[in-house]
Amino acid sequence: MLEVKDLRVRVEDKEILKGISLSVGKGEVHAIMGPNGSGKSTLAGVLAGRDGYEITGGSATFKGEDLLDKDPEIRAREGIFLAFQYPVEIPGVSNMYFLRTALNAIRTHRGQEELDAVEFIALVKDRMKKLKMDDAMLKRAVNEGFSGGEKKRNEIFQMAVLEPQLAILDETDSGLDIDALKLVSEGVNSMRSPDRSIIVVTHYQRLLDYIVPDKVHVLAHGQIVKSGDKGLALELEKKGYGWVDDLASGLATA
Amino acid sequence: MAVQQQNTAAFVESFATLKRSEPTWLADRRRLAIERFSLLGIPTTHDEEYKYTSLKSISGQTWTPSAAGSVETPDVDYAGEEAARIVFVDGKFFSAAGDTLLGARLTSGLANVEGHLTRYADFESHALTALNTAFFADGALVELPEKAIVEKPIHIVWVSTGEAGIVSHPRTLILAGRNSQASVIESFVSLADGAAWTNPVTEIIAEENARIEHFQVQQQGSEAIHTGVVQGLTERSGYISTISLSFGARLARNDVRVKLNGEGAECALDGLYVVNGKQHVDHHTVIDHASPNCNSHQLYKGVLDGESRGVFNGKILVRRDAQKTDAIQNNKNLLLSPKAEIDTKPQLEIDANDVRCTHGATIGQLDAEALFYLQARGIGAAQARHLLTYAFAADLLERVKVQPLRDHFEHVLMRTLSEDPNAEETH
Numbered sequence: 082m083l084e085v086k087d088l089r090v091r092v093e094d095k096e097i098l099k100g101i102s103l104s105v106g107k108g109e110v111h112a113i114m115g116p117n118g119s120g121k122s123t124l125a126g127v128l129a130g131r132d133g134y135e136i137t138g139g140s141a142t143f144k145g146e147d148l149l150d151k152d153p154e155i156r157a158r159e160g161i162f163l164a165f166q167y168p169v170e171i172p173g174v175s176n177m178y179f180l181r182t183a184l185n186a187i188r189t190h191r192g193q194e195e196l197d198a199v200e201f202i203a204l205v206k207d208r209m210k211k212l213k214m215d216d217a218m219l220k221r222a223v224n225e226g227f228s229g230g231e232k233k234r235n236e237i238f239q240m241a242v243l244e245p246q247l248a249i250l251d252e253t254d255s256g257l258d259i260d261a262l263k264l265v266s267e268g269v270n271s272m273r274s275p276d277r278s279i280i281v282v283t284h285y286q287r288l289l290d291y292i293v294p295d296k297v298h299v300l301a302h303g304q305i306v307k308s309g310d311k312g313l314a315l316e317l318e319k320k321g322y323g324w325v326d327d328l329a330s331g332l333a334t335a
Numbered sequence: 336m337a338v339q340q341q342n343t344a345a346f347v348e349s350f351a352t353l354k355r356s357e358p359t360w361l362a363d364r365r366r367l368a369i370e371r372f373s374l375l376g377i378p379t380t381h382d383e384e385y386k387y388t389s390l391k392s393i394s395g396q397t398w399t400p401s402a403a404g405s406v407e408t409p410d411v412d413y414a415g416e417e418a419a420r421i422v423f424v425d426g427k428f429f430s431a432a433g434d435t436l437l438g439a440r441l442t443s444g445l446a447n448v449e450g451h452l453t454r455y456a457d458f459e460s461h462a463l464t465a466l467n468t469a470f471f472a473d474g475a476l477v478e479l480p481e482k483a484i485v486e487k488p489i490h491i492v493w494v495s496t497g498e499a500g501i502v503s504h505p506r507t508l509i510l511a512g513r514n515s516q517a518s519v520i521e522s523f524v525s526l527a528d529g530a531a532w533t534n535p536v537t538e539i540i541a542e543e544n545a546r547i548e549h550f551q552v553q554q555q556g557s558e559a560i561h562t563g564v565v566q567g568l569t570e571r572s573g574y575i576s577t578i579s580l581s582f583g584a585r586l587a588r589n590d591v592r593v594k595l596n597g598e599g600a601e602c603a604l605d606g607l608y609v610v611n612g613k614q615h616v617d618h619h620t621v622i623d624h625a626s627p628n629c630n631s632h633q634l635y636k637g638v639l640d641g642e643s644r645g646v647f648n649g650k651i652l653v654r655r656d657a658q659k660t661d662a663i664q665n666n667k668n669l670l671l672s673p674k675a676e677i678d679t680k681p682q683l684e685i686d687a688n689d690v691r692c693t694h695g696a697t698i699g700q701l702d703a704e705a706l707f708y709l710q711a712r713g714i715g716a717a718q719a720r721h722l723l724t725y726a727f728a729a730d731l732l733e734r735v736k737v738q739p740l741r742d743h744f745e746h747v748l749m750r751t752l753s754e755d756p757n758a759e760e761t762h
Binding site: 129130131132152153154156157158162163165168169170171172173174179180182183184186187190222239243 | 702703704705707708709710711712713714715716718719722723725726727729730
């Protein structure tokens with residue numbers, strides 16, 4: 082599904098990603114963990130097509146095609162979804178209009194017919210019910226006046242409507258109370274399928290109690306310093322990110 | 336300067352040749368007005384009030400009134416069902432429909448308006464008002480008797496033939512008796528794109544408890560010059576709102592002035608200007624808080640693209656007795672092109688000590704993170720820009736309470752913005 086090879090990325094004069102390689106197969110759930118400043122969000126942003134990054138080396142392919150030359154909307158239409166760490170408020174644009182425009186852009190790209198208003202409402206109501214969200218939210222402006230938890234839930238709701246093939250969740254768990262965390266995790270778990278891959282980017286092991294990953298990667302100083310199964314997350318929790326720094330300096334001197 | 340003097344002299348000479356049969360009081364007012372104009376002349380950019388708006392395109396040539404005959408009026412059926420419609424072509428009466436008492440010819444109603452007409456809009460110091468006062472040919476009179484509630488809008492349509500060198504001076508008087516209520520739409524449209532000049536003056540008087548919602552809808556031709564004045568006056572607990580929708584004309588200058596002249600009076604001045612190319616649009620507002628416990632709200636929003644230029648100047652006067660004044664002023668601008676420009680300035684003159692006056696101005700571009708957010712959901716870059724721009728501007732239209740008018744302008748806005756050349760796909 083996703084192949085990242087020796088990816089190097091600079092932001093202004095600073096090298097943030099220093100040769101990342103990552104292979105995410107169909108249906109797999111990968112967790113990327115790391116301390117602040119390790120490059121987690123940069124990796125998520127680069128894959129989704131955020132502006133402001135200079136790619137200085139390496140490659141990333143999605144379903145066998147080069148990803149990095151594509152505009153963000155093309156990546157989205159081809160099946161990539163980024164759940165934002167800080168979802169953006171868009172006054173004046175209703176959730177309903179926003180989501181229907183997005184869904185129909187994606188459907189058109191895939192050669193599917195656009196959904197009419199009735200079909201669309203039926204779809205979103207079903208997804209909202211699963212996430213225990215209030216219908217009234219559809220008429221509100223995108224994320225405007227939403228609490229932190231509501232914004233994150235809205236991201237997962239959008240994901241449930243847009244049905245991506247690769248979802249990248251950028252610190253979706255940060256700032257959530259335990260109830261919201263459970264709801265979000267249930268939403269994500271309900272979307273696990275043999276055809277869909279998920280990358281969970283997180284600072285905390287806590288989320289992985291609810292979304293159990295197939296693989297865990299530890300990112301530090303722009304490099305993946307260790308990969309393993311879900312046991313790695315628990316080990317990391319015990320030993321703390323100081324341990325990661327030791328691993329990273331080991332890599333640097335090796 | 337020589338050119339301008341010539342232009343002023345031409346107006347004065349033209350005035351001397353006018354033959355009109357009208358009441359002495361009006362003839363006297365007109366004579367005073369042309370005298371004032373001959374001293375003032377067309378303002379230049381040395382005049383602080385016109386610092387950013389050059390009227391050279393007016394002062395640099397001689398203007399003649401139109402000899403307009405019959406024309407086909409353009410489609411202005413956007414207000415839904417109307418209580419009355421009165422149409423003028425190049426300032427001259429053309430047709431009337433509906434309740435002709437509500438939308439009457441000013442020249443037929445002169446007998447009753449001596450105490451009002453030309454009494455509010457200041458021609459002593461405002462040159463263009465003086466010119467209008469001296470020259471207006473006909474006009475619209477909206478007279479609401481006490482307690483008259485008019486549910487459907489009254490529509491005054493000012494058609495410009497759009498012939499270069501033609502000037503018209505539309506004149507409107509709205510007299511809202513005690514406890515009356517109505518919506519009045521003034522539409523300014525052109526039949527052709529020539530450099531015609533429209534110089535309207537509207538006086539609105541809301542007596543005790545009266546409510547007037549007024550709209551200035553300006554969609555004139557691409558070379559048109561529009562210099563409009565709206566002067567409102569509210570008495571105790573009166574309410575005037577005026578919304579300026581300024582989309583057309585090459586040069587548009589709108590002076591909007593309201594005097595809150597009775598306790599508990601309120602006014603709302605709003606505007607939306609959407610300009611492109613070399614368009615220039617200027618709103619100058621003055622709210623005179625002359626009595627205690629009055630509120631005023633202002634929100635002007637602008638979308639400027641191409642090499643267009645915008646000006647907003649909002650003056651709030653709070654007189655010494657006007658305690659408990661609550662005045663809010665906001666001007667928000669979206670610049671879609673690096674060559675677009677806006678000059679925005681609040682001016683507060685406060686002589687009372689127990690008041691709340693707030694003002695704010697913003698100038699910005701589309702939010703890059705919001706654009707990325709939309710794109711990351713599959714929405715194309717051009718559509719994302721369009722959506723964000725539309726959302727910014729449509730927010731102002733929510734203040735338009737006449738639903739069909741609002742619906743119509745949501746479409747106009749959608750269309751105007753999609754003609755935006757910057758909205759092309761860039762990849």
